[in-house]
Structures are given as structure tokens and as C-alpha cells.
Amino acid sequence: MRSKIPSFIMIPSSLSVIIFMFYVFFRSYNYISYLTHPITVSFFIIITILLCILECVNNLIFKEKLQFLTEEEKRKIFEENEGNYFYRFYRFIFHNPKKMNNGVKKIDHGFDGIIELDNKLPMWWVHLFYLTIVFSVIYFFSYLFMDFSNPYKEYNIAYKNQLKKIEIFEKNTPQATIENAVFNKNLINSGKTLFVENCATCHQSDGSGNIGPNLTDDYWINIKEKDLFKNIFSIIWNGSDNNPTMRDFGKSGEIKGNDIEKISSYVYFINQYSKKPLTYKGAQGKKIIEWRKI
Ligand code: HEC
Structure with missing residues (x-):
């Protein structure tokens, strides 16, 4: 045919x-x-x-x-x-419905008197079955040799793409510097998260002081700038000249300028606006209340 x-x-x-x-x-x-x-x-x-x-x-x-x-x-x-x-x-x-019963095999069970019709399987069923075999062969080899549907390879590709995007994003986002950084209320919350991650070991998460000094009082050891916010930014960027325990987070590249702006906003906030902690480390350094006048 x-x-x-x-x-x-x-x-x-x-x-x-x-x-x-x-x-x-x-x-x-x-x-x-x-x-x-x-x-x-x-x-x-x-x-x-x-x-x-x-x-x-x-x-x-x-x-x-x-x-x-x-x-x-x-x-x-x-x-x-x-x-x-x-x-x-x-x-x-x-199948041709008219021809359906032609050429059908009959299987005689004999013992129970039932005659079973052994119909041909419909073509759509048989072909679907062949199709699954063909598909599984394609799938099997592409799984083995190509990046197709292999979760580990797919994950790696997605991960690399993500890293590339982050790199491009960081390249194109100008980072804050001591010159242009300003106190921003909207940054306080993200600044707090970063502060807890990076600074709380030495300053406590509320800034009340531990190895490092209390950051919520008006006593300052390091006075480099005329403006309190800029002073905070500056010490996080450059570290302390007299005590290397407070390291240069910004200069060394450990924390990016934008994140230092966030952390500084948080430190400025706990120093100027929020309630003072109940327990804190004793005063260290010079008392300064009106920053702009020094
Ligand atoms: C390993 C401990 C340590 C870590 C971590 C640390 N500091 Fe300090 N920090 C210190 C010490 C010690 C000083 C005191 C430096 C000095 O005597 O000049 C200090 C000083 C400071 C000062 C100046 C205080 C003053 O009175 O002059 C600020 C502001 C400050 N730290 C903020 C931070 C921030 C923000 C972070 C997180 C990014 C941080 N520190 C992480 C130990 C640390």
C-alpha cells in the first residue's frame, strides 16, 4: 500500500x-x-x-x-x-470503521467458552508509542552530552549569568564617596542589617560598645571631619589611625561605598535620633555636641 x-x-x-x-x-x-x-x-x-x-x-x-x-x-x-x-x-x-472487524484474530479460551477478539491496536496509539521511544533516545543523549535539561549544568549557567549581571550592575552604579555621601533616613534599615553583619561583634548591634567604643554617645576618639555623618563615613572608610582593630573597611574594598553610606546612616541615626541603650561602654575620647563648630 x-x-x-x-x-x-x-x-x-x-x-x-x-x-x-x-x-x-x-x-x-x-x-x-x-x-x-x-x-x-x-x-x-x-x-x-x-x-x-x-x-x-x-x-x-x-x-x-x-x-x-x-x-x-x-x-x-x-x-x-x-x-x-x-x-x-x-x-x-x-482504521477504517467499515473494515474494523475484518481480519480480527479470535482467541478461543476453550475452557470457559469465551472468545476473545484480538483487535489490532489503533495506529494513533502505536505511533504515539514509537514517538515516545524516539523522544527518549533524543532526550537521553542530549541529557548526557549537552547542557539540555541537566539541572547541574543549568544551575551553573544561571549562576554564572547572575554573577555577570551583578558585576555589570556594580560597574555601572556609582559608589558613594566621602564627598557625596549624605545621611538618608531610607537607608537606616538596610544599614542596620549591614551593621549587625559587619560591626556588631565589636560595637554591639545597638552600637552600645564592646571591644570598640560606644557609638551612641557624644564622645569621639577619632575626629577627622567637621560633620558628624562625614566623620563616621570617614572612619569606616579609612579605619582608625591609632588602633588597627578598627580596620579600613572602605579602602581595603571589604565594604563598598554605597553600603558604607547605609551603615553610616544607621550609626548617625542611633547617635542622633534613637533612644540611648540602657547599658553602654563608658565614655572614650572628646565630648563634642555641636560638630560644625569645631
Ligand atoms: C574588630 C573589631 C571592630 C569591628 C569589626 C569594627 N570596629 Fe569600629 N572600632 C573598633 C575599635 C577598637 C575602635 C576604636 C578605634 C580607636 O581607638 O581609634 C573603633 C572605632 C569606631 C568608630 C569611631 C569611634 C570613635 O569614638 O572614634 C566608629 C564610627 C566605628 N568604629 C564604626 C564601626 C563600624 C560602622 C563598623 C562596621 C563596618 C565597625 N566599626 C567595625 C573596633 C571594631
Whole structure:
């Protein structure tokens, strides 16, 4: 039997299978740019032309063959090819309902008198089954050898992309410096988180002092700037000249300028606005209340 798929279905579906394979194997790379590359485009054009040629040759062979067939065989072929393609396709996958009971094997159980009909499996079922086999083979090899659907590789790619984005973001975001940093109420909360992470071991999370001095009182050891906020920023950036325990967080690159602005806002806030802690470390340094006047 010759069940012919017309070229208007055959060619586009072959092309889409190829494009799908392309997508599967090059997915983790920039596959769109590969797909629109002139080489790929010409490859597809050539494939289309080849498929068309194949189609013509097939037709020719079929016509040649027809001449050698008997009338009976010809009639059968035309009968099978009656109706348009979609009708034939429907008949093919669901079986011809009229012919359904022809050629059905009957299995006799004998002992219980039941006769079992051994129907042929419908075509759509059988083909779906073949399709799963083909799919599993493609999946298996692409899983083994490509980045496709391997969670570890996918994770690594996503992770690297994320790092790249962070790097670009940091490059393009200007960092605060001692010149342009200002006290900002909106930064207090994030500043507190950073303070707890980086400074609380020596200053306590409320700034009341531990190894380092109390940051909530009006006594200051380090006086480098005329403005309290800038003074705080400056000591976090440069560290203390007289005690290396308070290291240069900014200069050494340990904390970025924007984060120091946040931390300074928090320290300024606990020093100027929030309630004083109940227990705190004793006064160290000089008492300064009005900063701008020194
Ligand atoms: C390893 C302990 C340690 C850590 C961590 C630390 N400090 Fe200090 N800090 C000190 C010490 C000790 C001093 C006193 C320096 C001196 O005597 O000049 C100090 C001084 C300071 C001062 C100046 C106080 C003054 O009276 O002059 C500020 C402001 C300050 N620290 C803020 C911070 C901030 C903000 C952080 C977190 C980014 C931090 N410190 C992390 C130990 C530490």
C-alpha cells in the first residue's frame, strides 16, 4: 500500500523537526542568532529544495510503476487513495470503521467458552508509542552530552549569568564617596542589617560598645571631619589611625561605598535620633555636641 503524505505537509513538518532539534541542542547558547545566521538559513533553503526534488522523483517513480501494475492492483491503489489527504489520514490512524472487524484474530479460551477478539491496536496509539521511544533516545543523549535539561549544568549557567549581571550592575552604579555621601533616613534599615553583619561583634548591634567604643554617645576618639555623618563615613572608610582593630573597611574594598553610606546612616541615626541603650561602654575620647563648630 502506498500511503502518501502530500508535500505541503511533509516539507514543513520535516523542517520543523530539524528546527526543534536545533533548539534542543543549542538552547543554552544564543540559538536565535544561530538560527538566523546566513549559513543556517542557506542550509534550510537547500534542505527545502532537496525535499522538493525528492518529492518529484518519488512521484515519477510512482507513475512509472503504475504502468507495470495489473488493472486489479491499480483499482486497489486508487481506492486506497480516494478522498483528500486528511480523510485518508483519519482512516489511517483510526482504521477504517467499515473494515474494523475484518481480519480480527479470535482467541478461543476453550475452557470457559469465551472468545476473545484480538483487535489490532489503533495506529494513533502505536505511533504515539514509537514517538515516545524516539523522544527518549533524543532526550537521553542530549541529557548526557549537552547542557539540555541537566539541572547541574543549568544551575551553573544561571549562576554564572547572575554573577555577570551583578558585576555589570556594580560597574555601572556609582559608589558613594566621602564627598557625596549624605545621611538618608531610607537607608537606616538596610544599614542596620549591614551593621549587625559587619560591626556588631565589636560595637554591639545597638552600637552600645564592646571591644570598640560606644557609638551612641557624644564622645569621639577619632575626629577627622567637621560633620558628624562625614566623620563616621570617614572612619569606616579609612579605619582608625591609632588602633588597627578598627580596620579600613572602605579602602581595603571589604565594604563598598554605597553600603558604607547605609551603615553610616544607621550609626548617625542611633547617635542622633534613637533612644540611648540602657547599658553602654563608658565614655572614650572628646565630648563634642555641636560638630560644625569645631
Ligand atoms: C574588630 C573589631 C571592630 C569591628 C569589626 C569594627 N570596629 Fe569600629 N572600632 C573598633 C575599635 C577598637 C575602635 C576604636 C578605634 C580607636 O581607638 O581609634 C573603633 C572605632 C569606631 C568608630 C569611631 C569611634 C570613635 O569614638 O572614634 C566608629 C564610627 C566605628 N568604629 C564604626 C564601626 C563600624 C560602622 C563598623 C562596621 C563596618 C565597625 N566599626 C567595625 C573596633 C571594631
